Amino acid sequence: MATGILHTKSDDVESEAAKPGRGGFAVARPVLHETVANALRKMIVEGALAPGARLNERDLCAVLGVSRTPLREALKVLAAEGLIDHQPNRGAVVAVMSAKDICETFDLLGCLESFAGELACAKSTITDLNELKALHYSMLACYSRGDLSGYYEYNRTIHDRINLLAGNDVLRQTYLALNRRVEGLRFRSNHDAQKWARAVAEHGQMIEALEARDGPRMAKLMRQHLDEKKQAVLVTLRGDAEPAA
Structure with a gap:
């Protein structure tokens, strides 16, 4: 198709x-x-x-x-x-998207998600945290079954929920516009088993930072997570280009 x-x-x-x-x-x-x-x-x-x-x-x-x-x-x-x-x-x-577009988009998304994560640590309630943990456990269940489509839906929802918890409307609109352009690339990057496992571990660390209300750690984790995702996407693109070359 x-x-x-x-x-x-x-x-x-x-x-x-x-x-x-x-x-x-x-x-x-x-x-x-x-x-x-x-x-x-x-x-x-x-x-x-x-x-x-x-x-x-x-x-x-x-x-x-x-x-x-x-x-x-x-x-x-x-x-x-x-x-x-x-x-x-x-x-x-x-x-x-060109490699330059991808790098610039993920770098800016890293800044946005980092800021959103820090704000979420300050603003989220116990109910918010429990809902995020429930989404996280459902995502882990999909990961254990090798259900990439289901995993990605929970993954996307978790990132979206953290962004909403930041409570910043301008941040929200900018994030949505940028993230739509790279969602397909984020999905494909999890086809590598090792990188997928690393992404799952990073999500666990994010939940811990949110529970601890550790804004600086959460900001660092979110930026690192997006940088890892960017590198995984670039590796995937290079792999796609090699057979054609």
Whole structure:
């Protein structure tokens, strides 16, 4: 699917009522473009739509079980987020980030998550901590089963919850915009067993720092965690490029 979805001609007209989706990505009706956008983000994150893949509206409508109207609105949203590009003679494609873009994005995310972690240590309640621990244990269960998709959902939720606990709206909006661009890269970086195990251990240390209300340690751990993730992503990209070279 990642390479087989081709761009349609610009004069394609609205298809007949959407048929049931295939491929496990169908979304429930009634469908809003936000729901379709979420489904497309998941496909990009998990590699069903790979970086550089051309997007075919007809095929995507069949996969998702929707008509072209919400799909086109969703594609506009993803384009604004930087997840897809419109290229001359190619049409819409999944965005490809350069190594420079990746480094700069992860470096800035490290600063944002570090600050969020420090604020969360000061602002979180006992209830907040218990909820984070419950998410952490669920993530560990997915890790023990080798369930990467489930693991990543809990992992993403934990980082998102820490960001919310910081209670800074400007930080929140900046974080969401940046993180969407690299979610697929973060997901793929866990395919290396050793790096995945290290990431799990770092999450355990974060929970300990939050429980201890140790803001400086939490800030250091979050920055280190994002730097480790950046290095893992760059190694993955180099591995992908070697066969082509």
